[in-house]
Each structure stands twice: as C-alpha cells, then as structure tokens.
Amino acid sequence: MTLSNGSASVAEGLFERAGIRDDFDRLLTVEDAGIWKPAPAAYAYALEQCGVDPMDAMLVAVHPWDIDGASRAGLATAWVNRTGGPYPKYFEAPDLRPESMMDLATSCADWTARPCGAVSSVRHSRNKGTVSGSPGGPPCCRQLLSP
Numbered sequence: 091m092t093l094s095n096g097s098a099s100v101a102e103g104l105f106e107r108a109g110i111r112d113d114f115d116r117l118l119t120v121e122d123a124g125i126w127k128p129a130p131a132a133y134a135y136a137l138e139q140c141g142v143d144p145m146d147a148m149l150v151a152v153h154p155w156d157i158d159g160a161s162r163a164g165l166a167t168a169w170v171n172r173t174g175g176p177y178p179k180y181f182e183a184p185d186l187r188p189e190s191m192m193d194l195a196t197s198c199a200d201w202t203a204r205p206c207g208a209v210s211s212v213r214h215s216r217n218k219g220t221v222s223g224s225p226g227g228p229p230c231c232r233q234l235l236s237p
Contacts, residue, residue: 091116093136095127116140128159148185150194158182168194
C-alpha cells in the first residue's frame with residue numbers, strides 16, 4: 091500500500107510506468123483522506139483503509155517530514171536516504187535507515203530480530219507503553235522476509 095500527497099491518477103501513472111503497480115494492493119491518496127501528510131489524520135486514514143493498527147505498520151519514505159509525521163502518528167519508520175545527506179535533528183528519528191530499497195530487507199531482518207522491549211523509548215511513550223505485539227515486526231518487514 092502507498093499513501094501519496096499527489097493525485098491518484100499521477101501515482102497510478104508513475105507506478106505503471108515504473109513497472110511496479112502490481113506490487114501494491116492499494117494506492118491511497120490524501121485526496122480521499124481530506125488532509126495532507128504529515129498530519130496524523132492522513133496516516134490514520136491509510137491505516138483505517140487497510141485495517142491495520144499503527145503498531146503493526148511501517149512507513150518507508152525518502153522525505154524526513156513524512157518520517158516525522160508517521161512516527162508521531164505511531165507508525166514504525168524507515169528512511170531511505172537517497173542523497174547521503176544527514177537526517178534533520180528537528181524531526182523524529184526513523185527506526186531504520188536503509189541506504190536503498192534493497193537494503194530495506196536486511197534492515198528489517200536486523201530490526202525484527204531485536205527483542206520486543208528494544209522498541210525506542212520515544213515510540214514506547216508515544217503509544218502509551220505498548221510495544222509492537224506482532225511477531226516479526228511490521229507487515230512490510232514480514233512480507234519482505236517471507237519466502
């Protein structure tokens with residue numbers, strides 16, 4: 091699933107031309123959410139549409155402001171640093187920092203191997219003391235690691 095601040099038709103076209111449209115069950119847009127990311131309600135809309143709890147979801151993005159918004163909404167996050175630049179200190183830090191989409195699978199494997207109590211204290215306090223209860227981490231990591 092993807093959630094875009096762009097229009098559905100633009101996202102559909104980009105994914106089709108890149109040859110990856112079939113890899114996504116849904117292309118969601120903030121047009122339907124009624125509010126732009128990084129507002130928490132935009133992420134809540136996507137979670138509701140997919141029937142997923144924030145603690146069982148991970149946003150993978152290249153924009154630090156998107157990582158910050160998703161983190162504040164209770165999602166795990168992975169920042170793909172395409173430029174090699176530093177992550178802004180004024181945003182919530184990502185849980186994972188893969189260097190590429192290929193590196194994301196390895197990063198997820200390392201992350202999901204951590205004990206449940208290893209969830210960052212920031213996320214732990216943000217989610218009222220709960221930690222991810224899904225074995226194997228967020229669904230995107232489980233899917234990447236599935237045979």
